[in-house]
Each structure stands twice: as C-alpha cells, then as structure tokens.
Amino acid sequence: MKQLEKGRISSFQYMCMLLVVRITATTVTFPFMTDHESPTDAWIGAAIGIVVSLVLLELIVRFSLNFPNMTVIQYSQSVLGKFLGSIAALLLIGFWVFDAAVAGRAMGSAMVNAFMPETPVLVFIIVTAFLSANGARQGLEITARWSELVAVGVVMSALLLALPFQAMNFQNLLPILPYGIGPHLKRAAIIVAIFLRYSVVGMIVPYVHNRKEILRYTRIAVLISGAVLIAQSIVLVAVFGARATSSAVPTLQLVRQITIGEFFERIEIFPVTLWLLNNGVNMGLFIWASSLGLAQLFGLNRFEPLTYPIGGLVTLLSMLLFKNYVEQIHYLIRVQPIFVPVLVLGVYALLYAGFSIRKLVLPKQGNLEAPMILEAGPDEIE
Amino acid sequence: MKSNKALRLTVYLIAIMSLMWAASGCWSRREIEDLAFVMAIGVDRSPSGNIQMTAQFAKPEAMGSAEGPKSQEKPFWVATTEGHTMFEAFRNLGYISPKRPYLPHNNFYIFGEDLFREMGIKPFLDLINRDPEPRLTARISVVKGATAKDLLQAEFEGMPMSAVALRGIMNHLTKAWGTIHETTIRDFLDRMESEGIEPIAMGAEVIPFEPDIEIEGEVSREQIKARATLGGTAVFKGDYLVGWLDNFETRGLNWILGKVNNTVVEFPHPGAEDKRVSVEILRATGSFEVQVEDEDVRAFIEVNAVGNLGCIQEPVDFIKQPEVWTQFEKGAEKAIEDEIARAVAALQRLGSDAVGFGQYIFRRKPKEWESLKHRWDEIFPAIGVDIDVTVHLRGMGVVLKSAETK
Numbered sequence: 001m002k003q004l005e006k007g008r009i010s011s012f013q014y015m016c017m018l019l020v021v022r023i024t025a026t027t028v029t030f031p032f033m034t035d036h037e038s039p040t041d042a043w044i045g046a047a048i049g050i051v052v053s054l055v056l057l058e059l060i061v062r063f064s065l066n067f068p069n070m071t072v073i074q075y076s077q078s079v080l081g082k083f084l085g086s087i088a089a090l091l092l093i094g095f096w097v098f099d100a101a102v103a104g105r106a107m108g109s110a111m112v113n114a115f116m117p118e119t120p121v122l123v124f125i126i127v128t129a130f131l132s133a134n135g136a137r138q139g140l141e142i143t144a145r146w147s148e149l150v151a152v153g154v155v156m157s158a159l160l161l162a163l164p165f166q167a168m169n170f171q172n173l174l175p176i177l178p179y180g181i182g183p184h185l186k187r188a189a190i191i192v193a194i195f196l197r198y199s200v201v202g203m204i205v206p207y208v209h210n211r212k213e214i215l216r217y218t219r220i221a222v223l224i225s226g227a228v229l230i231a232q233s234i235v236l237v238a239v240f241g242a243r244a245t246s247s248a249v250p251t252l253q254l255v256r257q258i259t260i261g262e263f264f265e266r267i268e269i270f271p272v273t274l275w276l277l278n279n280g281v282n283m284g285l286f287i288w289a290s291s292l293g294l295a296q297l298f299g300l301n302r303f304e305p306l307t308y309p310i311g312g313l314v315t316l317l318s319m320l321l322f323k324n325y326v327e328q329i330h331y332l333i334r335v336q337p338i339f340v341p342v343l344v345l346g347v348y349a350l351l352y353a354g355f356s357i358r359k360l361v362l363p364k365q366g367n368l369e370a371p372m373i374l375e376a377g378p379d380e381i382e
Numbered sequence: 383m384k385s386n387k388a389l390r391l392t393v394y395l396i397a398i399m400s401l402m403w404a405a406s407g408c409w410s411r412r413e414i415e416d417l418a419f420v421m422a423i424g425v426d427r428s429p430s431g432n433i434q435m436t437a438q439f440a441k442p443e444a445m446g447s448a449e450g451p452k453s454q455e456k457p458f459w460v461a462t463t464e465g466h467t468m469f470e471a472f473r474n475l476g477y478i479s480p481k482r483p484y485l486p487h488n489n490f491y492i493f494g495e496d497l498f499r500e501m502g503i504k505p506f507l508d509l510i511n512r513d514p515e516p517r518l519t520a521r522i523s524v525v526k527g528a529t530a531k532d533l534l535q536a537e538f539e540g541m542p543m544s545a546v547a548l549r550g551i552m553n554h555l556t557k558a559w560g561t562i563h564e565t566t567i568r569d570f571l572d573r574m575e576s577e578g579i580e581p582i583a584m585g586a587e588v589i590p591f592e593p594d595i596e597i598e599g600e601v602s603r604e605q606i607k608a609r610a611t612l613g614g615t616a617v618f619k620g621d622y623l624v625g626w627l628d629n630f631e632t633r634g635l636n637w638i639l640g641k642v643n644n645t646v647v648e649f650p651h652p653g654a655e656d657k658r659v660s661v662e663i664l665r666a667t668g669s670f671e672v673q674v675e676d677e678d679v680r681a682f683i684e685v686n687a688v689g690n691l692g693c694i695q696e697p698v699d700f701i702k703q704p705e706v707w708t709q710f711e712k713g714a715e716k717a718i719e720d721e722i723a724r725a726v727a728a729l730q731r732l733g734s735d736a737v738g739f740g741q742y743i744f745r746r747k748p749k750e751w752e753s754l755k756h757r758w759d760e761i762f763p764a765i766g767v768d769i770d771v772t773v774h775l776r777g778m779g780v781v782l783k784s785a786e787t788k
Binding site: 113114117167171174175239241242243259 | 514
C-alpha cells in the first residue's frame, strides 16, 4: 500500500493536538453551561461527561491500536468490506469537515459578537481556513509542531482562570443538585459530543512514533482538558453566580472581569489570540484528516491537492450551516449532543461489530493487514 | 513542467492579492483620535416619557500636561439626548459629539430615581449587558430626589474629572466608612437573577452649592453650581425601586454581609451624660444563618469586629478604672446591633430581601425553598432576627490619659 503521509509525530505532540483541538469547541461558547437549570453545580455535569468520554475514547483508541499501521479509513474497508466500509469512512470524513466548520464558525461569531461587530464573520473563517489548509498540505508534522507551541499557551491561559479572584464568591456554588441529576446528564451529553471530535485519533494513530504511549497520552489529554473544563465551570459560577448561564461568550466575559489594582485590566486579547491559534490547529488537523482520508478511500496517489478544496468546503459550510447566532447556539445545545454521539459511536460500533465477526468467523485467513496483532493486547504493540 | 510553474505562480499571485485588503488595517478599527471617551452615563425619564441619556465625555485637551500651566477649563463636557430605547438614545449622542462615543472606559451608570420607580429596571440594563463595549465592572448608582443629568454636571474640588472624583468618593467611603455598598453592574445582575435575593444599588445625591463667601480677586472660571456625593442604598423589589436605606442602615446591611472594613462607631459615654465616644473599627467579619422549622423562619446574625479607641469626650483613667474599657466594648456592640436591627427592619418594611435570607435557604435547603418561595413576600417581613455582635477594642492611640482641666 502506498504511503501518502510520511510524517511521524511524537506522542507528546499527539497529546498537544488533542488538548488544543478541544479548547476552541468548548471554551468559546461553553455550551454545556447554557440552557439547563442549575448552573451552580454545573461542574458535576462536566465531571460525568469527562468520565464517560474517558471510557469511550479508551475504547476507540484501543480499537484503533488493533490496526497500528492503518488509519480508520483504511481498516474500515478491510473490516466492513468495500461498500459498508466506504460508507463508514465517508460518514467520518463528513463529520470531520462538518465539525471543523462548526468550530470555525463558533470562533468567528465570538470575534464578531464580542469585538468587531462590523466585520463579516467570513473574514475570520477564510483567513484561518486558508492558513490551516496551507499547513495541512505540508503534512501532519506541521500541524503537530504548531500545536505544541499553542498548547503552551493553552496551559498558560488556564492560569488566567485564577485571576478574577477578587470577583469570586464560592458561596455561589451552592446549592448542589437542587434539581436532581437530570440537567447534569444533558450537560454530560454535550461534553461527550465535544470529546468525540477525538474520533480523529483514528487518523493519527499510525503516524505516532511511539505507539505504546498513545493510550497513556490520550488519557492525560482528556484528563487535563477535563480539569480545565471543571475549573472553568467552577470559576464561572463563582464569578457570575446565577448569571453564568446567560452569556454568549462566557470565557471572554470572565477575562473581562479581571482587574488587578485598577491597572491590569482589559486583557481579553490573550484568550482571543489563543482562540485564533487554536482554531488554526483545529482546522489544520481536520482538513489534513479529511484530505488524507479521502485520498486513501479513493486510492489517490497524493492527498495534498485535496487540502485547499477541503479548506474551501469548510469555509463554505461554516457560512451556510447557520443563518444566525440563534441557530448556531441551538445546534450546540440541542442538536449536537444527540447527533454527534449517534454518528461517531454508530460508525465505531459498526466497525467493532465487523471486526468481532471477522475475528470469530475467519480467524486464520489473514484478511486483515496485521493479523498477528489481533491476539496481542495494545500494550505489546511496537 | 513549464505550465505547472506558471500555474503555481498564478495561484500564489491570486492568494497574495486576495490578502491585500488586510494591509489597509483591520475592519472594525478604531483610532483613538476618533473616539470620545464616555466617563459616565446618566439615564432619566424625559418630559415626553422617552429615555433621556446624559453622557459625560472626557476632554483630554483640557486635562493639561506635566509641563505648562494647568488648564482652567473643565476636563469634561456633558451631552444629553433622547430616545425610545437605551441604544437609540446612545446613538443619538452622535448628533452632538463630533467623535464616536466610546463606552468601554465608562465607570458609572447613574439612573434617576423616578425612572426605576415608574419604569422598572429591565428596559435599561439589557444594552449594558448585551453590547460588547460596556464593561460589567462599571458601577451602578441611583440618584436620590434628583436627575442623573444634574448629578453629572456636578463638580468636585481637587479632582476636576467628575466621574473619577465620584469613584474617589466611592473608594473612600468603602474603605473608611462602609456606608455605601459598592455595586457593579455584574453584582446587580447577579442579585437580579439569583433566587431569594433582591438587587441594591449605590445611592447618590446632588448637593446644591451656594458659596457664602465673596470670592475676591480674579475668578478665571465659572463658579461651581452643584456638588455631588454618594451614600445610602437604593433598594429594589423585583423590577422596581421601592425605597432607600440611609447611610447607617446601609452600614447595618454591610455589617451582615461582612463588607465593612474600616469605620467609625459612635455611642453614648458610659461614664458621663451627654458625652459620646467614637471607636475606630479596623476590621469586621459578618455572617448569618437562617433556620427553618415548620414555617418558623429565624435569622441569626453574627458580627465580630476589632478596633481601637478613637476619641472620648470625657476623660477616663483606664488604669484606675479598667472596667470602663469593657463598657466601651459593650457600647460599641450595642451601637452596631442597633444599626443592624434598623437595617433589617427597614428592609422588612420595604418587603425586599436584600440580605439574601431566601438565598441562604435556597443554597442550603433547596427543597424547602421550593415550598417557601411562593410565600416569601409574607414570610420575609415577619422573620425574627437574633443579632450577636462582639467587639474587641485593642489599642488606645498614643496617649494613656486624656488631657484634663485642673
């Protein structure tokens, strides 16, 4: 089989990419906070969502490690056959393009809502998409190194959460569970939907240098971003109290509350810069994954020519998906928590079912590329 | 190969040219020369029933520089417009101001009393909350018995920029008296949206100023017409302003909420008639609990304060009579207790739970709050309050004995 992507990334870069990919999707609009009752103990919902995501991603990554040299697009065909496999692959690729568009639009409309109301949202998206497609064209390594840099910023910006300390009142975190567990399950579904963008690991796994560490680094990535998420929901409630649910750009509002000595204030430019960079990595990774996936699916010789068209597709989609902010927030809160898990988990469940059946029925035929691995646990894979 | 190169070149050229628009600067750019910085916004009801907005703009050219003579001009100017909504009224400032009115540096939102009594708060806060320009850390204040327009035209000595001067008074009162409850827009909105607590805002007053001495010599600028001050608290219930707490009732509320830092407490001298004692409270903590037992709601308020003796009108020899010291502590405790009782009584009279007794129940016992909250309007005015104040006086200044007449 022809190798389309020749890059190799370290497992640390892999973790950085996962970290960065999640940040824009959650922190810009922070959708899991909104809409549901009981904002005061939102962190419970976040915690439930993170535990569930951790389990799901563990399963997805372990499954991908059964085929250490193949991307999910490649093994979908060897597991499910030509027809079903292609459908599964197309669904995944479509989801990545779609998700990149949603995240791009979220970032763009946050910029427009909060900073530059006169600027068309297209401007932000088209610039990011062009640069990201450029990066994706050069292969995975570029996006990976870029994400390493941005991840440093992400970790540093987590420190910003401690800065509005003057405005925090931890009494706001009470009461706990006044409306029962119901609203938290809805919240957890949103978190799970956001973490399922990590389904893109199916594309990255074969290009990680040290595969033994993939599982460990996936867990670390989920836990770090989970910790940031929980910290953020606690700080938001401590600062805004009952009003934590009513902001369209809560993180930005939070940073706007920072005043230290009436001098160090109006520093919202830091998170905004970071969002733009994050979104670049995010789009770069998803454009890369979709282009490579398409190339592998249709047996092309190169994937690079696909990056610009897919970048354009992402731009167009992000403009066409939502007519206004109401539709966008409605998607994030109401549609996403059902749509995304059904799609991603459905595809992976199908793959797993096909894999199990093949393993039972055809144990010795060597239909799969790496039959030796089937028996070995993921930890022994080199 | 050759055509490939040409194609590449074309693509690059198109890409580069498409980025050329970026060279002209960013889309929503704002240059500082084109902005009129709003320092305070006042909102009243206009005679025709519309919203009347008064903006105080900074006049940077009048602020003077480090070198050169200090300008005698007022460093601010005030413009008033009308509109059906806050947004329209704000935009209408553009008819008067040659520069674009720019809100992010605004410190104060000041509202006329009539406005909140008659029209409620909802129509006025949405713009401040929704628009990205205003900051939620700006303070909210209500003018007692006058219009916000009057207040914004008041002047201050020492700090000519009047919005900055108001902030100075606010900081001073917060740190040295505790007789105002510093309220940001964020606090206000938080109280509005929380269960079992009602919003409050800082009170402000206009002091008409009539100079009683003839100013001789050259007066190079017009006289000050009015001054302004802050103090007291505007109390809301639901959407409407229902009444006021005076300075000491406000401090009573602040004792409960633990917002008093340094302040002066005054009470009758235990050893001499018609003489009084002042103590300086250095720091204080306040907390309250609410107990619910079968429909019977009781609040327990606990305040601990540490202070120094400030001044006494009748000398006391503390070496011979150490028990007077304890009497002073008791006197201060009594004075603080009275203030707290007055504040709670005033709030109960107004029917506004600005302390957050209901919020306490909601936070600790959400189930019970569900059954109480529909009748809270009846329950709150009848809540019994137990007040427990402890004052420890530590120092007595730099004298042991006061100067006495011999």
